Amino acid sequence: MGKPTGFMESGRQPPERRPAAERKGDYQEFYKPWGETEAKEQGSRCMDCAVPFCHMGCPLGNVIPEFNHKVYLGDWEGALKTLHSTNNFPEFTGRVCPAPCEASCVLSINSDPVTIEYIEKEIVDRGYENGWIKAMPPATRNGKKVAVVGSGPSGLAAAQQLNRAGHLVTVFERNGYIGGLLALGIPEFKLEKSVVQRRVDLMAEEGVTFLTDTNVGVDFPVDRLLSEFDAVCIAIGSTQARELDVPGRELEGVHLAMEYLSQQNRVLAGEQIPDGERIEAEGKRVVILGGGDTGADCLGTAIR
The missing domain is CATH 3.50.50.60 (FAD/NAD(P)-binding domain)
Structure with a gap:
């Protein structure tokens, strides 16, 4: 525990969001990078609990108090090694994980939880920026x-x-x-x-x-x-959507979320979608059934 009083001195402060008017005009990520001071301050809020419920709340078992401590000390490379010891791709989870670790954070009992997900993203992004993340081919091949x-x-x-x-x-x-x-x-x-x-x-x-x-x-x-x-x-995913057996489901203009989102990602990748197959939200009134992450993704895409 780098700073025993950190959680009493500093509040939760996520990275600054880009202005909404700016965000809706492009497909770039929401958040700006933290500065060194802000990241260390957020790392100092970790209480290094005797029973780290954040660690148990993480499906990967990330050793969260340890990398928070190293971030507070400014040991970013050490924090990256700790993070990679349990997490293959922290650059993904640090952006899209629903952060059950934060829901399990003891500090959340009477305050806001530690910004674990943002700290994770900051660690791995700095790892790439500083050249610490490199190819690791095996020393030998077994022929299998x-x-x-x-x-x-x-x-x-x-x-x-x-x-x-x-x-x-x-x-x-x-x-x-x-x-x-x-x-x-x-x-x-x-x-x-x-x-x-x-x-x-x-x-x-x-x-x-x-x-x-x-x-x-x-x-x-x-x-x-x-x-x-x-x-x-x-390692194939589940591609069968949950259908709604309601009148009107068969009407034109009613689409499944993944039909819409996957097509838009293909368009952004440069694919040409035939006019008759293109799902367009521009100039239309849009109704989204479902208010979870997928619904929010559809909302953000429709606005753009």
């Missing part, structure tokens, strides 16, 4: 070949760890973009695709092979997959 079907976050994490263990890893993705929902489901203003591609490029440098537009079971037979690889990891 592993196929990973699906390139979403779980598939990428499996591929990274299997590759670093010395296996020859090939990732199969049925779409034209690596990343699954990271690439096609989450809008640019929450997760810029350059952030995803940066990590994919790093993994390719480490030796992972990526095959896009390859639908296993359709244009790549399963028998061939089983014969050419020693092991197969299935």
Whole structure:
């Protein structure tokens, strides 16, 4: 615990948001980077609890008090090593995770929780800026070949760890973009695709092979997959949407969220969508059913 009185002296202060009028005119991310002073101050608010409920609330088991302490001390490289010890891709979780760690933070009992998610993002972004995050190819290869079907976050994490263990890893993705929902489901203003591609490029440098537009079971037979690889990891996502059985669902202009969001991400990537297939919100009254993260993503996209 770097500063025992930090949580009493400083309040929660997330990074500054770009002005709304500016944000809605582009697809860049919301938040501006923290300065050194602001980040250290937020790290000092961690109480280093004897029982760190934040650690238990994190699905990855991130060692949160430890990296908060290192941020307060200005040991950013050390904080990055701690973060990477449990988290394959903190540049993703630091932007789109719902932060159950913060909901579990003991400080939230009578104050605002520590800004854990923003601290995580700041750590990894500084890691890239300072060149601390580099390709880590295995020292030796064991000759075993592993196929990973699906390139979403779980598939990428499996591929990274299997590759670093010395296996020859090939990732199969049925779409034209690596990343699954990271690439096609989450809008640019929450997760810029350059952030995803940066990590994919790093993994390719480490030796992972990526095959896009390859639908296993359709244009790549399963028998061939089983014969050419020693092991197969299935990491496909859930693509079946929850339908609403209500009158009017079949009418023109009623779309599922992922139809809209994925198409917009493709448009921003430079794809040309035929006029008859393009889902447009400009000049229209838009009703969104559902007020969770996906609904908010549709709202932000429609406004833009």
